[in-house]
Amino acid sequence: MKYEKLSETLKESLDILEALTEEGLMVVPTTPTPEMVSAAMRVSDLTEEEVRKIYYAMITFSDEDLILARN
Secondary structure (H helix, E strand, O other): OOOOOOOHHHHHHHHHHHHHHHOOOOOOOOOOOHHHHHHHHHOOOOOHHHHHHHHHHHHHOOHHHHHHHHO
């Protein structure tokens, strides 16, 4: 463990985040930040509302949705 002067709970949390990163995963906000929305709008022709709808659709997509989409 590379964390020394931290509480055990914080060390465990950081280890979990590191393991997620190693698997190509990350923790993201449940609501897009203003900076995220602005960045998406800069690289697309989407409105703020459209960007937010797409973001919510992506983070709420579940394994069950994937199964339904394949059928």
